[in-house]
Amino acid sequence: MKLDKKQRIMQAAEQLFRTRRFHETTLDEIAKAADVGKGTIYLYFSDKEDLIFQAAVEGFDAMCLELRQAPPEGEGFRGTLLRTCETLSVFFRARRPLFRIILSEGDRDMESASGGLQQRWRGRRRTMTDAVSAILARGVATTEIRADVPNGILAEYLLGMLRTRSWELEDWPAAQRSLAGVVDLFMNGAGRSAPAGK
Numbered sequence: 001m002k003l004d005k006k007q008r009i010m011q012a013a014e015q016l017f018r019t020r021r022f023h024e025t026t027l028d029e030i031a032k033a034a035d036v037g038k039g040t041i042y043l044y045f046s047d048k049e050d051l052i053f054q055a056a057v058e059g060f061d062a063m064c065l066e067l068r069q070a071p072p073e074g075e076g077f078r079g080t081l082l083r084t085c086e087t088l089s090v091f092f093r094a095r096r097p098l099f100r101i102i103l104s105e106g107d108r109d110m111e112s113a114s115g116g117l118q119q120r121w122r123g124r125r126r127t128m129t130d131a132v133s134a135i136l137a138r139g140v141a142t143t144e145i146r147a148d149v150p151n152g153i154l155a156e157y158l159l160g161m162l163r164t165r166s167w168e169l170e171d172w173p174a175a176q177r178s179l180a181g182v183v184d185l186f187m188n189g190a191g192r193s194a195p196a197g198k
Contacts, residue, residue, distance in 0.1 A: 006044045008034040010055035017097045022052070053120050056098035060124060063091045067131040077139045078183060084135050085179045088128075088162055096166075129155050144187065158186050 012033035016025045027048055031038040045051040066087060071080040092099060102117045132155040139145030145154065161182050169177045 005034070005036055005040055009036060009041055009044060009051065010058060013051050014055055014095075014098060017052070017101060022048075022101045027051075049117055052098055052101055053117055056095050056102060056121075057124055058095075059091065061127070063087060064127045064131045067128075068134060071138075077142050077144045078187065080135060080138065081187070082179060082183050084132065085158075085162060085182055088132075088159075089166065089179060092162075092166060129159065132158060158182075161186060 009030060013025075013030045016030060016033060025048075027038055027041055030048075030051070031041055034041075041051065045054060067084055071083075075083070102121050129152060133151040136145055136151045136154050136158070140147045140151065165177045165179075165182055
C-alpha cells in the first residue's frame, strides 16, 4: 500500500526523532527522508511543532472512540479495564518518541503559531480522560469501583499509573510492571487487608 505524502512525512519525522532530539532535526532532513520537497511539508503542517503534534495524535480520536464502545458481551469490568489499559499502552508505545518530545521539550521554547505542544496535548488529552472516566462509571455501577471519588479523578490516577509503568519503570522486569498488575493495584490498592478479628 502506497502512503500518501502526509503519511510519508509523518513517518519520516517519527523515524528521525527516534534517534535525534527535536532541535537536531530540520524540516529539510524530514523532507529528504520522506522524498518530498520542503514546501510540501507546509501544505500539511504549519511548522515542525505542528508536524510532531499531528504525528503523535494520529489515530488518537479513533482510539478514544474504541474506548467508548460497549464491552463485548460477557466481559466483566476487570476485563474491560485490562483491555482499556492495553489499548492505551499500545497507542502510546507506538508514538513514544513523539510524546517524549512533547513532554520533555514542551512549551519551554516552542511557543509557535500553532500553540505550545504541551498546551495542545492537554486540550486533546481531555477526550481520553473522559473516555476512561466513562469506563470507570461502569465499575461504579457494578460496585467494583468506589463511588466517593469522582470518576475523572480516578481516571487521572489510572492514566498516571500507566504513564509510570511505561516511562519510569521501563527498565524493570516485565513481570513486575504487567498491565494486569496495574489493574490489580488500581482496583485493590497497595495496602494489606487487616487480619480477621482486628
